[in-house]
Amino acid sequence: EVALLVTDGVTTTATKQNVGRIICHENVHQWFGNEVSPVSWTYTWLNEGFANFFENFATDLVRPDWRMMDQFVLALQNVFQSDAVASVNPMTHAVYTPSEILGTFNAVAYQKSGSVIRMMQHFLTPEVFRQGLVIYIRSNTREAATPLNLYAALQQALDQSSHSINFPVNTIMQRWANQGGFPVLTVTRSAASAQSIVVEQERFLMDRSQSLPDRWHVPVNWVLSTNPDFSDTSPQGWVPPTFPAQSFNIPGLSNAEWYIISLKQQTGYYRVNYEPSNWAALARVLNSSHESIHVLNRAQILDDSFNLARNGRLNYDYPFTISSYLVKESDYIPWGAANPAFTYLDTVLSSSPVYNLFQRYLLHLSAPLYEQLGFQAVEGEPFVTPYHRNIILDLNCRHGNPECLNTAQSLLEGFRNDDSQPLNADIQTLVFCSGLRGGSAENFNFLWDRYLRTSDSSEQSILLNALGCTSNEERRAFYMNQVISDDSPVREQDRHTILVSVINASPNSTQAAFEFIIENFAAIQPRVQGLTGTTNILNALARRLTSQADFDQVESFEARYQNIFTAGELASIAGIKENIASSITWSTQNAPIVEAWLRANYDDSGAPALVSGFLVLISIFVTIYNH
Numbered sequence: 103e104v105a106l107l108v109t110d111g112v113t114t115t116a117t118k119q120n121v122g123r124i125i126c127h128e129n130v131h132q133w134f135g136n137e138v139s140p141v142s143w144t145y146t147w148l149n150e151g152f153a154n155f156f157e158n159f160a161t162d163l164v165r166p167d168w169r170m171m172d173q174f175v176l177a178l179q180n181v182f183q184s185d186a187v188a189s190v191n192p193m194t195h196a197v198y199t200p201s202e203i204l205g206t207f208n209a210v211a212y213q214k215s216g217s218v219i220r221m222m223q224h225f226l227t228p229e230v231f232r233q234g235l236v237i238y239i240r241s242n243t244r245e246a247a248t249p250l251n252l253y254a255a256l257q258q259a260l261d262q263s264s265h266s267i268n269f270p271v272n273t274i275m276q277r278w279a280n281q282g283g284f285p286v287l288t289v290t291r292s293a294a295s296a297q298s299i300v301v302e303q304e305r306f307l308m309d310r311s312q313s314l315p316d317r318w319h320v321p322v323n324w325v326l327s328t329n330p331d332f333s334d335t336s337p338q339g340w341v342p343p344t345f346p347a348q349s350f351n352i353p354g355l356s357n358a359e360w361y362i363i364s365l366k367q368q369t370g371y372y373r374v375n376y377e378p379s380n381w382a383a384l385a386r387v388l389n390s391s392h393e394s395i396h397v398l399n400r401a402q403i404l405d406d407s408f409n410l411a412r413n414g415r416l417n418y419d420y421p422f423t424i425s426s427y428l429v430k431e432s433d434y435i436p437w438g439a440a441n442p443a444f445t446y447l448d449t450v451l452s453s454s455p456v457y458n459l460f461q462r463y464l465l466h467l468s469a470p471l472y473e474q475l476g477f478q479a480v481e482g483e484p485f486v487t488p489y490h491r492n493i494i495l496d497l498n499c500r501h502g503n504p505e506c507l508n509t510a511q512s513l514l515e516g517f518r519n520d521d522s523q524p525l526n527a528d529i530q531t532l533v534f535c536s537g538l539r540g541g542s543a544e545n546f547n548f549l550w551d552r553y554l555r556t557s558d559s560s561e562q563s564i565l566l567n568a569l570g571c572t573s574n575e576e577r578r579a580f581y582m583n584q585v586i587s588d589d590s591p592v593r594e595q596d597r598h599t600i601l602v603s604v605i606n607a608s609p610n611s612t613q614a615a616f617e618f619i620i621e622n623f624a625a626i627q628p629r630v631q632g633l634t635g636t637t638n639i640l641n642a643l644a645r646r647l648t649s650q651a652d653f654d655q656v657e658s659f660e661a662r663y664q665n666i667f668t669a670g671e672l673a674s675i676a677g678i679k680e681n682i683a684s685s686i687t688w689s690t691q692n693a694p695i696v697e698a699w700l701r702a703n704y705d706d707s708g709a710p711a712l713v714s715g716f717l718v719l720i721s722i723f724v725t726i727y728n729h
């Protein structure tokens with residue numbers, strides 16, 4: 103019922119948005135799934151990719167203020183993470199057994215396929231795409247289809263239109279659907295005064311020690327600083343798979359201070375890397391007049407630069423200098439793009455000597471929005487503001503803004519004393535979580551008791567996500583035990599949330615959860631409702647484990663349960679190992695650069711205004727705790 107019911111004041115904005123999306127998603131299956139079915143589960147993406155795309159597209163038509171197609175970019179950036187490993191399956195992927203078929207209902211079939219379909223909409227143009235889908239549904243009605251039927255229908259619509267592209271739809275789409283992963287483009291100006299650029303492509307893999315020969319037909323267009331118009335998303339050129347590099351003549355390039363190559367508004371499913379002088383120019387324009395770059399391209403620049411640096415393709419100075427513009431960024435989407443990069447850095451820097459400077463940097467970037475958004479929702483505020491508020495409050499409470507922690511603590515105590523007073527549903531997880539970080543068993547027991555009493559599934563979900571934040575070891579063990587205990591009150595479909603919430607709470611909690619999973623996996627597996635539960639748990643681990651010791655533990659975990667792991671679980675474990683290997687490389691290669699940047703820009707001597715602001719906060723903290 104969490105997918106259908108909305109109660110004002112109780113249901114969170116995120117749940118309400120999910121209800122809208124899911125209603126659209128299931129309706130879309132009337133056409134993509136029922137009217138036309140894939141001939142085999144090898145093509146699950148023909149159902150789920152279109153349902154994923156249209157759940158956003160259709161909700162956006164009904165509620166444009168929800169900005170679903172802007173939020174789509176964050177989902178695309180998110181799926182890049184799981185699609186950047188060599189072991190990932192392509193969209194079209196032959197399956198035979200029930201376990202393999204279950205395994206196709208994953209991020210590739212949903213978000214990746216939805217993102218590639220969105221790219222197709224833009225390289226064909228929205229009108230040709232629409233006509234092509236009408237032909238596809240009409241000519242295959244009540245039949246089973248393969249992707250070839252889809253490509254033929256889109257080609258027919260393209261041929262009937264005035265729009266043309268360099269390659270047949272079939273030729274382009276074969277590679278996008280049949281190869282795993284996605285490309286990274288490397289763009290260089292042949293000389294500072296040149297009117298042309300050279301673009302190379304290769305497959306983007308998080309672990310740089312691997313390389314694969316996959317290439318794609320990549321649609322591109324460009325924007326110059328002299329005419330920053332981001333509206334036309336149709337391609338101006340293609341990077342073909344057959345040449346090692348493709349050059350493009352761009353009139354006016356030599357007069358441009360900066361340029362952007364992409365499919366505008368991040369409609370392309372690929373990353374873009376530039377020569378250092380253009381990265382520096384992009385950092386300058388963002389720090390001086392960020393609004394001259396489209397909000398979705400700002401999100402792309404943040405996500406690409408941080409991930410290219412993490413990948414060893416770009417010096418970390420660039421993404422950090424770029425990110426310093428966020429102190430002026432008031433839009434949610436770029437913050438939504440930067441936040442996963444900050445979460446990653448939080449994990450890999452947690453034992454670094456500059457961790458403190460890193461935390462201070464995040465508090466500095468978010469200070470204006472912390473002031474502006476606060477804890478209370480404002481009547482009539484934009485739909486996505488609660489998401490933005492959560493990011494800002496989480497950064498502040500997690501990284502030790504004492505005022506944030508005190509406010510969360512007092513909101514939780516006020517709620518404990520009189521829980522008839524409604525507490526803004528959107529910040530409940532954050533307030534409860536921050537309140538549990540102190541380790542109070544009373545706070546834990548109060549919230550657990552509340553979980554037992556509520557029948558509202560949205561509130562249950564808030565509480566399950568918060569309870570894992572407890573730093574009280576005994577309560578944490580009790581909580582994790584609810585995954586496998588025979589008399590657990592938590593429904594099987596919700597139990598994976600317990601472990602995911604503990605894994606995400608803190609480095610200590612990640613270790614505790616991992617040990618629990620190693621000890622009890624045989625009991626966990628049948629009690630978290632099938633493959634999606636265990637893959638959610640394993641994927642959460644993949645984002646948090648970073649050290650050689652973690653790697654060794656994963657290997658013994660893999661050996662211990664080799665007889666019971668499903669194909670999907672084994673794929674997740676391969677992903678964990680690839681992620682850890684790249685984190686180990688990160689520490690040796692990148693930590694010194696990040697440390698130097700933070701010391702140069704945010705050390706005591708380097709940023710006096712910031713430091714004095716921080717000292718004021720500390721003195722408030724001391725004052726409060728002395729009373």
Ligand SMILES: [Zn+2]
Pocket residue numbers: 127131149150153
């Ligand atoms: Zn579906």
